[in-house]
Amino acid sequence: MRIIVIGGGIGGLALAAGLRGNGFDVVVFERDTDVTATGGYHITLDGRAQAALRQLVPPEVVERLLASSSALRLRDPDAFWDWHGRLLGHGPRLADSPSVDIDRITLRTLLADAVGDDLQLGRTVTSVGHGEDGMPQVVLADGSTHRCDLLVGADGAHSLVAKHLAGGPTNEPVGIIGFSGRTAAEDLSPLERQRLGPRSGMVIAPRGAALYVGFLDPVGNAVLDAPHLRASVTNGPTYIWGAMFPESGALRGLGGDELRDGLLARFRRYGWGERPLEVIARADAGSIAAFRFNAASTRAQDLAPWPAGRITALGDAVHATPPTAGMGAGAAIRDAAKLFTELREVAAESIALTVAVSRFEADMRVRGAEILTLAMRTVRWILATDTTLGAAVTTAATPVIATVNRLRQRR
Template sequence: MPLRIIIIGGGIGGLCLAQGLKQAGVDDVHVYERDASPRGRMQGYRLRISPEGESALRDCLPRRAQDLLAATANLRHEQGLAAYDEQLNPQWAPEFGDARGDAPDKIDAVDRMTLRRVLLAGLDGVHFDRRFTHFEQVGDQVVAHFADGGSVTGDVLVAADGANSQVRRQLRPEFRHLDLGVRAILSRTPRAAAIKAGLPEVLRDRFVNVTGANGLRLALMPMVFRDTPREAAGRLWPGVEMDPAEDYYMSVFSVHRDVLGIPDTEFLSMTGEQLRELVLERTAEWHPDLRGVFAHAEAAETYPLTLKATVPVEPWGEGRVIPLGDAVHTMPPTGGVGANTALRDASALSRALAAVARGEASLEDAAAGYQAEMVRYATEAIEMSLKIAKWSMRKIDVETEA
């Protein structure tokens, strides 16, 4: 049956879904994104890609997009998690297996902006600068309305509009995230500057967790491109637009709000320069090789976060409005699986909707089956993320099983 699909949100999950539907032969798909351009608002930097996330990407992307993503992925495969205290004394850390081993085309980490460009490649029907306001259901169709006064009608509306989902706000006004009590400062430091400042070789090519006094925490993650995005695109997919990029470290400095001692209204309004200085102040007694990373952080690429989670994850029920990604299962970044879970959503939902378009399933059954599967693996992902948060922070505002 002909199926017109409206996707609200042009982030990673929404675009991956659009790609998956295109590969499945569902062509009447339209993505509406509030950002004025692909660069838009800051949404983070480096993303860890799990085996499940890579599988979902390969399910949804055409071959040359897969090749382009692999060519621009992190060059150095992560060798697990290294944990230290603030004076760089080794600490115990959990171990994580990876069945992919050292496969040459393994995608274990990517630059978020590069991933978004790859997900946009070859897609028609992506509309920027369209801020969704509300929807209405009219018979067997859904009408999405936008701030510019326009509207669009479809058979299905997918809520891929993030943790602050406007779709969810209308459909489930009673919903509230669980605030974990953790406040974070996310930043990016050019790799060359960090190394010049004295970053030890043992910390340069792996995921590093540093836990200091009072539960202050630093997560440091390298992004070393196998090939620059523009060079890779020129070789593999001429004409695909890519942003300039250099190797960098993504750093996440986390602290419980009680230890931070700054009201949220003040913390969330701090400039990049102020946030960088705050980190330097709070880590004044840390090992100088770590402080060099903070000192060279790019102020324009530094911003505050509050860590929240969706507990429990619940389906949105029957109907033509279907959730995807952070709109339905927000989780802290400690587990490195938030984006991967959204990619799994995209793969699962594209299969479900493609079955409807081929007449192999009813929309009601397909949506229910997808949401049941999503609730299962998203709940597992959130539980794992909360356990790691509790291990690394020592204090979060939620009880988790040991």
């Protein structure tokens, strides 16, 4: 069976690694020329995503991944702050959490190594369809045509494959623009390091302005203490943050110092204090980038709205998910593991290919709806603060919550 995967992101590479390791004839076409050319956000993999990866990659790859990951169980509980830096409360204890955090670049590199020569970089697909015999085929930018038994679109929220199958876009903008960046803990003042601590935090303020600050330390908080296996691009305590605003094009054309200064100016116009903005002010300007939040429908029946056949898709191509749940990459890995499992049944001649794809897509619809529902709760919360009522409630309630929390701590 010849399988073509379009897109060398996390889901596509995870699928190809599993297929290659089990003797399938697979190729990945990826338009990037460098697997490290990817966003700076870190990825959270829960226990289900890790179990899926273990189905797809050899044990030595899993060990390298764990040696390059930060364990949530070694972090303090997450914190919720107001826009002046006042503590509002904490999330649940993480001592029993199986989840890990890893740099997106690190995970993509490890998976690319597992795929090996079956990953073809700098190969842009311009069209997809079927040949005269009904088999899937793709055309690349160089004019070459490639045919296969199964075509899998793992080409992200703007998927060419999913658009072909659905007859149009499979997701839409949610009305939020995000800006991500990285700040080494050592670059912050001692007081701010103490306030943020070894944990992630979230600020939601009036006018739809929000700031997520994630903590990543794959050295001090490594899941597996094996320095000789470490492949992480983060080499010390680091805050990987995401600033969010209602959609506006004012800052999207900027970069570097200009973008950082523009972000700070916008937060200050909204009345934010300097304390919670220090993580942005002292960020590596070269790490800051803008991206639009897109989302598919939260209803399972709306996802993958096409009859099962020899062309399918997975991950953000089907269930594009805002990063507000931290589950998008993990869901793509789980998609890959499910499709891999079904294709092994086809190889064993237990089921037909279209049956395998149908079962995979049915499972993916449920999973996609689950993570989208979680992610959109936070999106709707952020957008609600940009209404007249939402802004008033947020402004009035936050100081009260901060005072109550302070009194509780004194007791």
